[in-house]
Amino acid sequence: MILTHIDIRGLRNLREVVLSPAPGFNLIVGENGAGKSSILEAIHCLSVGHSFRTRKARELISRGQDEFTLACQMYDASTDQTHRSGLRRHRDGSTELRLNYEEIRSISPVTQLLPVKALTPDSHGLIQDGPAGRRQFIDWGTFHVEHGFFEAWKIYRRALSQRNQSLKDAVPDSEVCSWDDQLASAGSQLDSYRREYTASLQNVVSDLLKAMDSVFHVELNYRSGWTDGIELSDALTKSLQNCRRFRTTTVGPHRAELQINTDGVLAKQLLSRGQQKLLVYALHLAQLVLLHQITNKPAVVLCDDLPSELDQEQNGRVLAQLARLNSQVFLTSTEPQSLADNAVEMFSVVSGELRKGV
Ligand SMILES: Nc1ncnc2c1ncn2[C@@H]1O[C@H](COP(=O)(O)OP(=O)(O)OP(=O)(O)O)[C@@H](O)[C@H]1O
Ligand SMILES: [Mg+2]
Structure with missing residues (x-):
């Protein structure tokens, strides 16, 4: 456009x-x-x-x-x-x-x-700051290339907000858990969209860094926001007591993390500020390349x-x-x-x- x-x-x-x-x-x-x-x-x-x-x-x-x-x-x-x-x-x-x-x-x-993609002076926050910015980064790309993403995201946000309200209101377990089916189904969908997108992005960003003569390699590691190897529905059931204690849903894609490693170490621990900025530009450019490849x-x-x-x-x-x-x-x-x-x-x-x- x-x-x-x-x-x-x-x-x-x-x-x-x-x-x-x-x-x-x-x-x-x-x-x-x-x-x-x-x-x-x-x-x-x-x-x-x-x-x-x-x-x-x-x-x-x-x-x-x-x-x-x-x-x-x-x-x-x-x-x-x-x-x-x-x-x-x-x-x-x-x-x-x-x-x-x-x-x-x-x-x-x-x-x-x-x-629209904005590259701004504080974009290195993508590496330095907490996981919310990295989830937003992944979601920007996934939203634009995966048609089902937005619908799943809307259902998930609505169910999450209702479940969290039930936890705040300290209603019986059955009422809290009445949201779990929707959360688990939309959440698992979001998870697989994000995983698939991260894998495609990994290839593009590696090529881009090579083309930009970068001295480091990047590895993107997506973590779901619940224990590896179990279904989200089971994670929701297992975490109920914890959710009650914190009065909020403690597992799910809203707790996901995109780890950005370079040569096996967290990028924010290894790279200089200038290198971090270059990496951030490469990551954003990779999203633009992928968007163009997939949607033209x-x-x-x-x-x-x-x-x-x-x-x-x-x-x-x-x-x-x-x-x-x-x-x-x-x-x-x-x-x-x-x-x-x-x-x-x-x-x-x-x-x-x-x-x-x-
Ligand atoms: N709500 C507002 N109403 C009127 N003026 C505002 C408002 N918010 C910010 N400004 C003023 O708008 C001007 C333009 O800000 P902007 O950040 O676009 O400048 P800039 O050209 O990007 O400057 P820089 O080179 O420092 O980044 C500033 O003088 C700022 O104080
Ligand atoms: Mg300015």
């Missing part, structure tokens, strides 16, 4: 920004605080409804305003179709969504059409402040890989950059106002 037109109103310091980006690389240049990252946040919101920096609409709404409004036009070369979508989020928490002039209740049909759909890629993240050589390697993907890429920088041999559309932002060229 390629964004052909973007309209941003009332988001952070962007009062009214309209742009028609190029299909390839788009470089957004501006001083600190000009509004570069805010433009990327708007594009991320168009896909999933929230920014990569915050889920809270009120942080994004321009001070003094009651809402922000985003609209875009996108072109899908695989079907030769143009789609239009729009999103408005209000300070009171309400949201309005539209896809092709019709109101929709959930953003997931837009997310499916418009996969390129994602929109947002690179916030890439030049400050990696050294020049690594930077060049990441850009070369991005160029091979044929993705539409939005990069921000405080300085104009030449992006090797790639054609680049340049935009400059000054105090929330955007214009073409620098």
